[in-house]
Amino acid sequence: xxxxxxxxxxxxxxxVTVQLTLYSTLLGAAAAFVFxxxxxxxxxxxxxxxIAYIEVFRGTSLLVQLFWLYFALPLAGNAIxxxxxLPPVLAGVLALGLNIGAYxxxxxxxxxxxxxxxxxxxxxALNFTERQTLFRITIPQAIPExxxxxxxxxxxxxxxxxxxxxxxxxxxTFRAEQIRNFTQESTTxxxxxxxxxxxxxLVVTAIMRLLERFAGxxxxxxS
Amino acid sequence: xxxxxxxxxxxxxAFAISILPILLIGMWVTIQATVVGFFVALVLGLIFxxxxxxxxxxxxxxxxxxxxFIRDTPLLVQLFFLYYVLPEYGIVxxxxxxxxxxxxxxxxAYTSExxxxxxxxxxxxxxxxxxALNLPSARTFTHIVVPxxxxxxxxxxxxxxxxxxxxxxxxxxxxxxxxxxxxxxIGDRTFNYLIPLSMVGGLYLIMTxxxxxxxxxxxxxxxxxxxxxx
Amino acid sequence: MTDPIIKxxxxxxxxxxxxxxxxxxxxxxxxxxxSIIGPSGSGKSTVLRILMTLEQIDGGIVTVGGExxxxxxxxxxxxxxSEAHLRKMRAQLGMVFQQFNLFPHMSVLRNITEAxxxxxxxxxxxxxxxxxxxxELVGLADQADKYPHQLSGGQQQRVGIARALAMRPSILxxxxxTSALDPxxxxxxxxxxxxxxxxxxxxxxxxxxxxxxxxxxxDRVCFFDKGQIREEGTPEALFTDPNEERTREFLKAVLD
Numbered sequence: 001x002x003x004x005x006x007x008x009x010x011x012x013x014x015x016v017t018v019q020l021t022l023y024s025t026l027l028g029a030a031a032a033f034v035f036x037x038x039x040x041x042x043x044x045x046x047x048x049x050x051i052a053y054i055e056v057f058r059g060t061s062l063l064v065q066l067f068w069l070y071f072a073l074p075l076a077g078n079a080i081x082x083x084x085x086l087p088p089v090l091a092g093v094l095a096l097g098l099n100i101g102a103y104x105x106x107x108x109x110x111x112x113x114x115x116x117x118x119x120x121x122x123x124x125a126l127n128f129t130e131r132q133t134l135f136r137i138t139i140p141q142a143i144p145e146x147x148x149x150x151x152x153x154x155x156x157x158x159x160x161x162x163x164x165x166x167x168x169x170x171x172x173t174f175r176a177e178q179i180r181n182f183t184q185e186s187t188t189x190x191x192x193x194x195x196x197x198x199x200x201x202l203v204v205t206a207i208m209r210l211l212e213r214f215a216g217x218x219x220x221x222x223s
Numbered sequence: 224x225x226x227x228x229x230x231x232x233x234x235x236x237a238f239a240i241s242i243l244p245i246l247l248i249g250m251w252v253t254i255q256a257t258v259v260g261f262f263v264a265l266v267l268g269l270i271f272x273x274x275x276x277x278x279x280x281x282x283x284x285x286x287x288x289x290x291x292f293i294r295d296t297p298l299l300v301q302l303f304f305l306y307y308v309l310p311e312y313g314i315v316x317x318x319x320x321x322x323x324x325x326x327x328x329x330x331x332a333y334t335s336e337x338x339x340x341x342x343x344x345x346x347x348x349x350x351x352x353x354x355a356l357n358l359p360s361a362r363t364f365t366h367i368v369v370p371x372x373x374x375x376x377x378x379x380x381x382x383x384x385x386x387x388x389x390x391x392x393x394x395x396x397x398x399x400x401x402x403x404x405x406x407x408x409i410g411d412r413t414f415n416y417l418i419p420l421s422m423v424g425g426l427y428l429i430m431t432x433x434x435x436x437x438x439x440x441x442x443x444x445x446x447x448x449x450x451x452x453x
Numbered sequence: 454m455t456d457p458i459i460k461x462x463x464x465x466x467x468x469x470x471x472x473x474x475x476x477x478x479x480x481x482x483x484x485x486x487x488s489i490i491g492p493s494g495s496g497k498s499t500v501l502r503i504l505m506t507l508e509q510i511d512g513g514i515v516t517v518g519g520e521x522x523x524x525x526x527x528x529x530x531x532x533x534x535s536e537a538h539l540r541k542m543r544a545q546l547g548m549v550f551q552q553f554n555l556f557p558h559m560s561v562l563r564n565i566t567e568a569x570x571x572x573x574x575x576x577x578x579x580x581x582x583x584x585x586x587x588x589e590l591v592g593l594a595d596q597a598d599k600y601p602h603q604l605s606g607g608q609q610q611r612v613g614i615a616r617a618l619a620m621r622p623s624i625l626x627x628x629x630x631t632s633a634l635d636p637x638x639x640x641x642x643x644x645x646x647x648x649x650x651x652x653x654x655x656x657x658x659x660x661x662x663x664x665x666x667x668x669x670x671x672d673r674v675c676f677f678d679k680g681q682i683r684e685e686g687t688p689e690a691l692f693t694d695p696n697e698e699r700t701r702e703f704l705k706a707v708l709d
Contacts (some may be wrong), residue, residue: 016387049579055428056428058429059428059432060389060424061388061392062389063392063393063402064392064403064423064427067403067407068420068424071407071416072416118552119551119554120556121507122508122550122555124619125547125548126567126572126620126634127544128571128652132571140558140615141558159295159296160296160297162299162300173300175451177303180303180307186303186307186311187308190300190303190307190308193300193304194300194301195294197295197300198292198296201295201296218557218600219602
């Protein structure tokens with residue numbers, strides 16, 4: 001078979017990979033902010049939950065998390081009488097998003113803590129509440145600091161989506177595996193696969209660079 | 224039964240206790256894969272770092288492109304590639320070695336950056352001082368640059384060791400019997416995934432905590448200004 | 454004499470083993486312009502930072518407008534102030550910082566209008582008008598849409614002054630407002646502060662190393678040393694004929 005004949009099937013898989021990357025990155029970003037800010041909270045319960053989440057998801061393996069959500073969670077649900085069987089897509093997005101979110105939370109926390117105390121003093125002198133200070137002064141200044149790390153995490157997330165093929169989700173890697181089983185043309189298939197991931201990673205990197213510039217536009221404005 | 228150990232399904236606790244030795248055998252494989260993969264990453268990474276800083280553009284640029292390519296493509300796909308494609312060219316390795324090689328290859332892209340950053344962090348003034356003393360450049364590298372770069376390099380490498388450990392379960396797809404694979408097999412045979420997979424999670428937490436603590440300890444005892452030379 | 458608007462009563466402040474304010478007694482009348490001078494480490498900035506509620510006190514009582522700043526009355530007498538009480542008290546005070554502390558991600562105008570909108574509840578239009586008026590006052594009407602990093606240090610500090618004034622404080626604190634500036638930029642900031650002192654009935658408290666300026670604009674000058682006021686008086690008296698040997702030494706060192 002000519003290699004171009006594999007393309008339609010691979011493109012279908014690539015589309016699934018793109019969607020997985022998008023949704024899990026969005027979920028990861030949300031988790032990163034919630035738990036990154038939560039770790040800095042003065043409320044011990046919120047802080048405790050955030051630390052536990054970050055430690056568990058950073059301290060264990062993504063594939064373990066994925067398998068746990070897909071194979072073990074339904075049994076845990078059974079035990080308490082709730083149906084917790086997740087469709088592969090949901091298990092995949094949850095595992096990917098929560099995993100990358102835990103790494104992101106440390107990025108968010110670090111960037112917020114790196115905002116100079118001068119800014120907190122100015123905010124206090126102007127009588128902002130703590131919440132206003134966080135959302136209007138600290139976070140807007142911290143976001144540009146987070147962006148380079150977020151860019152790396154997004155590419156990491158794209159690569160990690162390949163693992164969902166192991167719970168039979170029809171992503172790019174899964175499609176490639178199917179074709180290889182059928183044709184045994186390993187070299188062609190996997191070379192194409194590697195280049196397609198590489199191409200997608202370049203696109204993700206470019207998008208994150210654009211976002212980075214957008215988030216930090218006040219830094220370069222009109223100078 | 225697995226590795227000669229029977230599981231006891233009479234109650235959850237007995238089940239957990241009976242499969243612990245099996246999981247620990249899997250954990251031992253995980254640790255071995257981590258160590259071998261890390262070793263490959265250190266060696267390959269050093270080679271890439273040297274190639275990337277080569278004076279000739281015809282060496283440096285391709286090296287940069289290759290490491291960028293490795294960094295931007297999934298470990299799983301690289302593993303498949305090595306596992307299925309190498310034999311077509313007559314290179315047949317045991318699954319474990321192929322897996323460790325894939326881990327090492329993926330992380331060599333990262334470790335090569337650690338070497339480069341560590342070496343570049345040794346300032347220009349140090350090079351100028353060495354030149355003023357008329358030290359040969361080989362000796363400058365081994366006695367001035369390396370001792371100062373090591374305290375910067377070691378902690379970053381340690382963090383990648385922990386990352387490699389967390390990526391070992393990917394090797395289960397090529398039949399390596401590391402800890403997750405073992406737990407999955409127990410689950411497949413007993414229809415109880417919850418206990419073995421949760422135990423793997425717990426054991427992973429312990430492994431990464433211990434490894435991270437080791438890295439921190441090492442970092443604390445490394446002299447920040449460089450290894451002392453008498 | 455009426456009740457003072459600011460009163461420090463045996464105030465103690467420590468940083469670890471170091472006593473920065475040692476049972477300080479200090480009063481400022483409404484509308485008074487007071488300069489605080491003294492060697493570095495004498496606790497002069499700490500006085501302002503305590504008033505702005507950036508530092509807590511370890512003993513004594515500070516009152517602002519007759520009300521305790523760091524305490525409020527509870528069922529068992531005075532108790533440490535709640536955040537609500539501090540917010541209420543803070544509304545009377547404004548501060549100009551040595552390092553300007555502008556918000557780098559906001560335009561000049563937004564730096565000034567953000568707090569009036571979010572804290573005082575002004576409409577955006579009202580805040581904008583107030584902001585433009587103040588920019589006029591500090592001579593930066595044409596810089597409203599720039600970001601702080603596009604301005605010189607002197608211009609940034611003038612924005613800092615406008616930002617503090619936008620909250621309509623009755624007391625304005627200046628913490629070494631020109632110390633971070635290149636010498637050629639000091640004048641423009643002092644001119645603005647001087648004009649404020651002349652034209653407004655604001656109570657002003659100024660920590661500075663600009664002796665000539667302190668002499669020009671102050672009603673009273675206090676010489677701080679080792680956490681206490683060593684000597685105070687009219688600028689004339691203090692600068693020309695200080696009583697204390699310590700004051701004389703200090704003035705000789707800085708004026709030469």
